[in-house]
Amino acid sequence: MAKETSGDQHTITRPRPIPSPLRFSKFFQSNLRILVTGGAGFIGSHLVDKLMENEKNEVIVVDNYFTGSKDNLKKWFGHPRFELIRHDVTETLLVEVDQIYHLACPASPIFYKYNPVKTIKTNVIGTLNMLGLAKRVGARILLTSTSEVYGDPLEHPQKEEYWGNVNPIGVRSCYDEGKRVAETLMFDYHRQHGLEIRIARIFNTYGPRMNIDDGRVVSNFIAQAIRGEPLTVQAPGTQTRSFCYVSDMVDGLIRLMEGDNTGPINIGNPGEFTMTELAETVKELINPAVPIKNVENTPDDPRQRKPNITKAKELLGWEPKITLREGLPFMEEDFRQRLGVPKQHVT
Ligand SMILES: NC(=O)c1ccc[n+]([C@@H]2O[C@H](COP(=O)([O-])OP(=O)(O)OC[C@H]3O[C@@H](n4cnc5c(N)ncnc54)[C@H](O)[C@@H]3O)[C@@H](O)[C@H]2O)c1
Numbered sequence: 001m002a003k004e005t006s007g008d009q010h011t012i013t014r015p016r017p018i019p020s021p022l023r024f025s026k027f028f029q030s031n032l033r034i035l036v037t038g039g040a041g042f043i044g045s046h047l048v049d050k051l052m053e054n055e056k057n058e059v060i061v062v063d064n065y066f067t068g069s070k071d072n073l074k075k076w077f078g079h080p081r082f083e084l085i086r087h088d089v090t091e092t093l094l095v096e097v098d099q100i101y102h103l104a105c106p107a108s109p110i111f112y113k114y115n116p117v118k119t120i121k122t123n124v125i126g127t128l129n130m131l132g133l134a135k136r137v138g139a140r141i142l143l144t145s146t147s148e149v150y151g152d153p154l155e156h157p158q159k160e161e162y163w164g165n166v167n168p169i170g171v172r173s174c175y176d177e178g179k180r181v182a183e184t185l186m187f188d189y190h191r192q193h194g195l196e197i198r199i200a201r202i203f204n205t206y207g208p209r210m211n212i213d214d215g216r217v218v219s220n221f222i223a224q225a226i227r228g229e230p231l232t233v234q235a236p237g238t239q240t241r242s243f244c245y246v247s248d249m250v251d252g253l254i255r256l257m258e259g260d261n262t263g264p265i266n267i268g269n270p271g272e273f274t275m276t277e278l279a280e281t282v283k284e285l286i287n288p289a290v291p292i293k294n295v296e297n298t299p300d301d302p303r304q305r306k307p308n309i310t311k312a313k314e315l316l317g318w319e320p321k322i323t324l325r326e327g328l329p330f331m332e333e334d335f336r337q338r339l340g341v342p343k344q345h346v347t
């Protein structure tokens with residue numbers, strides 16, 4: 001029987017699918033084959049780096065390169081424990097694995113709104129396909145859900161028990177409703193088929209390797225400051241977000257996968273900033289000469305967001321270590337390198 005503590009009080013635990021007989025053979029006992037969907041993306045590629053550090057792991061990445069890039073994984077090309085497959089998760093996949101980190105999904109609003117029907121297919125059909133795979137091979141599966149399941153939250157900070165305030169027919173719905181359905185599917189497979197599931201609700205994450213023109217706020221402000229362009233604060237500028245550095249995020253995801261709790265568990269940094277405060281911090285740290293420019297916002301932008309991370313602390317022994325002021329310079333260095341704009345040192 002699956003032994004997890006479930007985030008759902010009404011769970012009926014079924015016998016879980018049996019993993020491959022190889023897992024019980026002496027030779028294979030301590031080796032894990034791990035699938036990372038969306039592993040060529042920002043968080044996925046950092047996760048792959050961490051998983052590859054463990055010599056007992058074999059890592060298979062599948063990605064359709066919609067927002068990810070092979071470049072993010074190039075240091076692993078040719079490594080005997082690493083494999084990269086161009087594949088779209090809306091199609092079925094046959095691989096033999098023990099764990100699945102299911103990240104595949106465009107995450108930046110401008111990308112997930114670009115083809116909303118594809119975004120919802122990725123979240124629904126893609127997650128169904130990965131659950132079907134997990135069921136066949138008896139793998140444990142972790143879904144990277146999002147703080148966007150709380151919508152424009154009426155409760156602050158957000159606890160996992162909060163059901164959210166989401167517009168089902170808005171321009172963000174392909175993503176936030178898509179992730180809500182993905183969470184539902186995870187729990188249905190857990191209750192109906194005994195699957196070992198893990199759900200992380202990720203709050204805004206930033207760090208090196210984000211696409212320079214990704215469109216998310218931290219990458220926009222850093223690229224703008226380096227290029228000497230105005231920092232575009234979308235109205236009203238008082239909306240808040242909580243920013244988690246990517247190494248903290250990866251540590252949280254691995255702890256969740258390795259632990260005994262299904263989740264959902266919030267993983268994020270509770271430090272909360274208005275977008276105007278973020279712009280002022282980026283300006284101060286990177287380029288005090290750039291102006292801050294107020295621009296129009298897009299519909300349904302959540303007005304406030306901050307995770308309650310009590311569960312992550314208690315159940316995973318996890319909390320973030322890197323503050324925003326510590327993390328921004330690491331990202332600046334990476335962006336300067338990629339943009340070819342070295343830092344000018346005043347002598
Ligand atoms: N970064 C954040 O702040 C954040 C916050 C909440 C949740 N998340 C979740 O974490 C995951 C990773 O986010 P990220 O910031 O690394 O985004 P990203 O866009 O950099 O990575 C997503 C990856 O998935 C791939 N992908 C997209 N659709 C696919 C498909 N149909 N088939 C195969 N691959 C596909 C992309 O090419 C990309 O490599 C996503 O599931 C996202 O929803 C991220």
Ligand SMILES: O=C(O)[C@H]1O[C@H](OP(=O)(O)OP(=O)(O)OC[C@H]2O[C@@H](n3ccc(=O)[nH]c3=O)[C@H](O)[C@@H]2O)[C@H](O)[C@@H](O)[C@@H]1O
Binds near residue numbers: 106146204233239302
């Ligand atoms: O953490 C999450 O759960 C979600 O957060 C983000 O969505 P969002 O918070 O809207 O991310 P951004 O596009 O970075 O916007 C954050 C805030 O910055 C503002 N913004 C954005 C871009 C910009 O140039 N200027 C600016 O002020 C937006 O209006 C918004 O209020 C991510 O894009 C999602 O992938 C993720 O699931």
